[in-house]
Amino acid sequence: MQLTADRNDEVTLVTACDLIRRAHALGAEYIQTPECTTMMEPDKKLTLEKALPESEHPSVKAFSALAAELGIWLHIGSLIVGTEETRAANRALLFSPKGEIAARYDKIHMFDVVIPDGQSYRESATFKPGEKAVVAKLPWGELGMGICYDVRFPYLFRAQAKKGAMILTAPAAFTKFTGEAHWHTLLKARAIENGCFVIAAGQCGVHAEGRETYGHSLIIAPWGEILADGGDQPGIVVADIDLDRVKQAREMVPSIHHDREFSLS
Numbered sequence: 001m002q003l004t005a006d007r008n009d010e011v012t013l014v015t016a017c018d019l020i021r022r023a024h025a026l027g028a029e030y031i032q033t034p035e036c037t038t039m040m041e042p043d044k045k046l047t048l049e050k051a052l053p054e055s056e057h058p059s060v061k062a063f064s065a066l067a068a069e070l071g072i073w074l075h076i077g078s079l080i081v082g083t084e085e086t087r088a089a090n091r092a093l094l095f096s097p098k099g100e101i102a103a104r105y106d107k108i109h110m111f112d113v114v115i116p117d118g119q120s121y122r123e124s125a126t127f128k129p130g131e132k133a134v135v136a137k138l139p140w141g142e143l144g145m146g147i148c149y150d151v152r153f154p155y156l157f158r159a160q161a162k163k164g165a166m167i168l169t170a171p172a173a174f175t176k177f178t179g180e181a182h183w184h185t186l187l188k189a190r191a192i193e194n195g196c197f198v199i200a201a202g203q204c205g206v207h208a209e210g211r212e213t214y215g216h217s218l219i220i221a222p223w224g225e226i227l228a229d230g231g232d233q234p235g236i237v238v239a240d241i242d243l244d245r246v247k248q249a250r251e252m253v254p255s256i257h258h259d260r261e262f263s264l265s
């Protein structure tokens with residue numbers, strides 16, 4: 001599902017829940033939302049003020065209740081969650097159909113980048129990077145959890161695939177500028193090189209202070225075909241995931257089994 005998060009999380013939460021309900025009505029059993037699902041707040045101080053711990057976080061409570069009500073696996077691409085330290089976590093949460101948190105992943109790679117379109121980002125000023133890669137168990141197979149900028153670090157997804165992941169994920173708030181140049185290519189590469197499905201929900205549109213995100217939520221098959229593309233407007237995309245296609249792609253090109261150690265001089 002993709003949306004344009006407001007800086008006010010209460011406003012965005014309503015939209016997010018509505019889109020999740022629409023996806024469920026179409027038969028979705030696993031639903032993914034973008035990075036920073038309920039809030040895109042440019043101000044560091046305001047971001048940290050809203051960064052409540054999981055146990056007190058209004059969005060965590062709402063999504064847990066919604067997952068239980070609908071009986072779905074709900075993968076919230078990320079929420080801004082308070083930690084014991086001064087910086088927050090940019091954390092993805094996977095809710096089970098009982099509403100329990102089945103897995104959590106803190107974004108590892110921080111987007112500290114100056115973009116030639118004039119925008120500059122210092123994610124590490126607000127967020128403490130995670131240190132643990134995560135592969136979560138779904139009833140259909142294992143799912144590797146990544147977030148946004150992580151998609152540029154192929155060894156993270158390689159490690160997840162080697163651990164058994166058949167679905168790789170990168171919910172995102174990609175910039176429009178870098179998305180136009182790189183988004184489809186990076187995600188297709190992660191799918192092809194690992195023989196995995198890739199599912200990546202994206203923020204889209206114009207956010208507070210003119211920040212533009214790329215949208216184009218993608219579902220990609222292990223052979224590299226794009227099964228669904230969300231375009232640039234808020235909405236949902238759905239696809240049937242046949243996990244036999246992982247085996248089929250890896251039978252055609254078994255590169256996942258051909259990694260080698262080598263020296264470099």
Ligand SMILES: O=C(O)CNC(=O)[C@H](CS)NC(=O)CCC(=O)C(=O)O
Pocket residue numbers: 035036039040041042111121122123148149150152173174175178179
């Ligand atoms: O801070 C927020 O409000 C939400 N978080 C983000 O937007 C994050 C960190 S600033 N964005 C990215 O990682 C973009 C990566 C990207 O665009 C690329 O790799 O090209």
